Amino acid sequence: MLDTVAPVVRCRAATVFLDREGKGSLDFRQIDNGTSDNCGIETFILSKAAFDCANLGNNLVTLTAVDKHENRSRCTAQVTVRDTITPSVFCPKIRR
Secondary structure (H helix, E strand, O other), X not given: OOXXXXXXXXXXXXXXXXXXXXXXXXXXXXXXXXXXOOOOEEEEEEOOXXXXXXXXXXXXXXXXXXXXXXXXXXXXXXXXXXXXXXXXOOOOOOOO
16 A cells, blocks of 8 residues: 655744753754654654754744655744853953
């Protein structure tokens, strides 16, 4: 039997928080909102999963679901990248 039915992909918005090195990552489960397929999902693919300070603010990320018979569907989610870590300053003692 040939499966020609593409997965039903549902996305939701997500937020990624940068770490102390200014890097953050997105897992597909953060934007997947109940994707399904009649024969099961084989793979999830994100158009972007790694973020840094250049990505602060809103980013559009596409989630693609591929089933066991290579049928594909996609949706797009807004991913907000935030830097909430307060900078730290180190001042050495000044010798006179």
